[in-house]
């Protein structure tokens with residue numbers, strides 16, 4: 001299927017590793033030019049160099065923290081300066097800390113709100129005027145399965161990603177007549193660096209091996225295995241493509257069947 005992404009300019013946030021990186025690689029292989037950001041300059045440069053080497057596409061890497069508004073402005077402006085426009089926006093950030101309500105402070109709630117909710121809002125705010133002007137745009141937020149089935153001990157993620165979903169669902173209708181779509185993609189347990197780190201940490205706490213701990217997650221997944229970042233990125237590329245022109249306001253999970261609800 002020709003996705004029509006050749007020559008499009010895609011901004012992928014938090015893309016030095018994990019899901020963001022996998023999405024960036026998939027879009028590069030479809031011929032899109034990329035604007036990438038992440039906090040750690042060195043990892044970001046390594047990722048960006050690898051993508052250029054493998055795909056030959058043009059990549060602009062801008063070290064930035066998406067929770068800081070002036071950093072978001074710098075990323076968007078640098079992208080527009082280099083490529084003239086942003087056609088596709090993928091919002092993403094590191095996950096907020098785990099924890100139960102009674103153990104989380106007001107400061108942690110505020111920081112998580114900036115990281116998970118405001119970063120998506122601010123990125124959208126800054127790319128939308130250009131998309132409206134050109135009458136074409138794609139916004140895709142990376143959220144979580146927690147949106148459809150809250151995950152235990154992740155009250156920050158469960159709450160704030162619901163906020164992103166409400167924002168996106170409303171925005172989708174507000175910009176629909178401009179040829180802009182707004183959707184959310186919900187990763188299930190996917191084998192990224194973060195998940196490996198999390199498994200190692202939890203395993204140590206429980207005095208078992210990382211493999212034994214991951215087996216507990218896999219038991220809950222109908223496919224009995226973790227997802228691969230490439231499996232996630234394939235749907236992301238489709239949702240931001242020309243071919244997904246009539247899909248907006250949706251939240252679609254890539255979770256091997258983990259969510260048990262009908263919709």
Ligand code: NAD
Pocket residue numbers: 013014015016017018019020037038039040064065066067092093094095096115142143144145187188189190191192193194195
């Ligand atoms: P990861 O830790 O492997 O990668 C996160 C990326 O975000 C890195 O490139 C990191 O440098 C960057 N980053 C983190 N905070 C940032 C910030 N403030 N500003 C800019 N860049 C930042 O994580 P991942 O597994 O790829 O997860 C991506 C998102 O998806 C997270 O929000 C995570 O909670 C969510 N998620 C992941 C899974 C999973 O199984 N992997 C499941 C559900 C939800």
